[in-house]
Amino acid sequence: MKISSLILSGFFLILVLFSFTTYINYLQADTINETSEKFAVSSTIVRHSNRFQRNGLSMVSGLRGYLLTNEISFNQSYDSAVVENSEILTELSGLVSENTAQNTLLNDIEKLHRRWVHEFAEPLVIAKEHAMLSDSGAVSFARLYRKKLVANIEKPIQQDLQRKFREFTNLEYSERDRQKNNLTASVEQTRRISFFLTALSIIIGIAITVFLANYISARMIKMSNMADEIAGGNYSVQINDVGKDEVSRLTQSLNRMARTLEENISLLHRKNEELNQFAHIVSHDLKGPLRGIDNIVSWIEEDHSLDLTPKVHEYINLIKGRVSRTENLLNGILSYSRVGREVQPKEMVNVNELIEEIKGYLPPNKNIVLDVQPNLPVLYTERLPLFQIFLNLIGNAYKHHSNHHPTVKVYARSLVDTYEFFVADNGPGIAPHYHEKIFMIFQTLGEGDSPESTGVGLAIVKKILMDRKLNIEISSEPGQGSIFAFTWPK
Numbered sequence: 001m002k003i004s005s006l007i008l009s010g011f012f013l014i015l016v017l018f019s020f021t022t023y024i025n026y027l028q029a030d031t032i033n034e035t036s037e038k039f040a041v042s043s044t045i046v047r048h049s050n051r052f053q054r055n056g057l058s059m060v061s062g063l064r065g066y067l068l069t070n071e072i073s074f075n076q077s078y079d080s081a082v083v084e085n086s087e088i089l090t091e092l093s094g095l096v097s098e099n100t101a102q103n104t105l106l107n108d109i110e111k112l113h114r115r116w117v118h119e120f121a122e123p124l125v126i127a128k129e130h131a132m133l134s135d136s137g138a139v140s141f142a143r144l145y146r147k148k149l150v151a152n153i154e155k156p157i158q159q160d161l162q163r164k165f166r167e168f169t170n171l172e173y174s175e176r177d178r179q180k181n182n183l184t185a186s187v188e189q190t191r192r193i194s195f196f197l198t199a200l201s202i203i204i205g206i207a208i209t210v211f212l213a214n215y216i217s218a219r220m221i222k223m224s225n226m227a228d229e230i231a232g233g234n235y236s237v238q239i240n241d242v243g244k245d246e247v248s249r250l251t252q253s254l255n256r257m258a259r260t261l262e263e264n265i266s267l268l269h270r271k272n273e274e275l276n277q278f279a280h281i282v283s284h285d286l287k288g289p290l291r292g293i294d295n296i297v298s299w300i301e302e303d304h305s306l307d308l309t310p311k312v313h314e315y316i317n318l319i320k321g322r323v324s325r326t327e328n329l330l331n332g333i334l335s336y337s338r339v340g341r342e343v344q345p346k347e348m349v350n351v352n353e354l355i356e357e358i359k360g361y362l363p364p365n366k367n368i369v370l371d372v373q374p375n376l377p378v379l380y381t382e383r384l385p386l387f388q389i390f391l392n393l394i395g396n397a398y399k400h401h402s403n404h405h406p407t408v409k410v411y412a413r414s415l416v417d418t419y420e421f422f423v424a425d426n427g428p429g430i431a432p433h434y435h436e437k438i439f440m441i442f443q444t445l446g447e448g449d450s451p452e453s454t455g456v457g458l459a460i461v462k463k464i465l466m467d468r469k470l471n472i473e474i475s476s477e478p479g480q481g482s483i484f485a486f487t488w489p490k
Contacts, residue, residue: 010208021197028190035183055081105168116157235262344382351376373411392457397425418487426481
């Protein structure tokens with residue numbers, strides 16, 4: 001399975017879990033809203049119930065006050081209470097659900113209320129109004145009042161009303177408690193589900209992350225070890241990975257690269273060996289004929305020195321010079337081919353002593369002043385490569401001087417991890433457009449017939465430094481001398 005598909009699958013699973021959690025919370029929010037609306041309706045029902053009971057008391061007290069005192073204000077209080085209770089009963093009918101115990105009680109309350117109004121209150125109010133008009137009306141009112149009191153209609157009706165309203169209110173409070181308990185249980189259940197799903201999502205996310213980290217990291221470590229092996233020269237290393245994901249494709253690419261490198265490096269080694277053998281064979285095979293030519297020319301010169309004209313002597317010297325130059329070129333080829341082939345041991349090298357030894361290899365010239373900095377560093381390094389660099393740079397300055405007071409200076413300065421060495425001369429200088437050319441093999445700026453100038457010395461210096469990833473630079477202008485600067489590790 002591809003890593004990208006695994007990541008997408010895990011992300012999709014976590015997304016589904018979070019979506020389900022969101023949906024559960026959404027349903028819970030609807031339940032809370034619904035319960036809140038029911039609480040609002042219940043509060044209205046309770047409030048109307050309390051108002052109805054207060055109005056009932058107002059109706060009774062207003063009626064009695066009017067009947068006893070004949071004050072209109074008591075009658076108005078009674079009338080307003082009757083009207084308001086009728087409206088309350090209408091509103092309660094719209095708030096209470098049908099086919100419930102509450103609805104049955106409300107119907108009973110409404111019947112009792114109408115009975116009290118129609119059978120008890122209204123006949124007395126009408127009789128009271130007539131009593132104020134005539135004596136016979138007063139006698140009729142007194143007779144009706146005693147009858148109502150003897151019949152005892154009012155008290156049972158009021159008691160039934162109070163009892164049924166208590167039952168009605170208690171049912172409402174019981175329903176509110178039930179809804180409250182249901183809501184509490186629902187919230188608690190939703191909390192548990194949300195916590196479980198969230199924890200599950202986090203655990204799955206962590207598990208996927210840890211799995212991918214270990215799965216990818218382990219294989220990356222294998223590839224890193226493989227890269228280290230390749231860097232160390234083991235090109236036959238391979239990684240066994242039979243997966244079909246992105247890392248597997250990368251591993252297969254690394255395996256192909258390692259095989260290709262092994263083939264190319266092996267081919268390169270064979271080509272280098274062939275090239276070294278070719279250089280060695282060619283130089284040695286050519287040296288024999290060259291020595292033979294030199295010997296024959298010398299014999300001719302010895303045996304016929306008196307018979308040879310000055311022009312022939314000139315030609316003989318020219319032949320000897322070219323034979324000597326050719327032999328030097330062959331030696332240069334051998335020296336250049338050997339650079340970097342052998343690992344040199346490290347030792348303590350005093351650079352001042354090294355240059356003192358180099359003086360014995362320089363061409364004799366009493367006019368050249370070699371000025372060496374007295375406190376050059378002591379290095380733990382390969383001695384022979386450093387010896388070759390200084391020998392070629394100083395020897396090059398010796399060969400190509402043209403000043404009446406030739407001077408060659410050797411000095412150094414310390415950098416962070418390396419020393420920078422300088423070999424400066426006051427010779428003829430080199431034009432800037434030749435600064436790259438002089439480091440190419442067999443490239444010289446002097447006369448082509450000069451046996452001393454082979455064009456190999458600076459090429460050897462460049463190759464030694466390039467093999468060690470070090471630098472050499474030249475600062476020179478025609479007529480102003482030259483400064484060669486190279487770095488060497490501390």
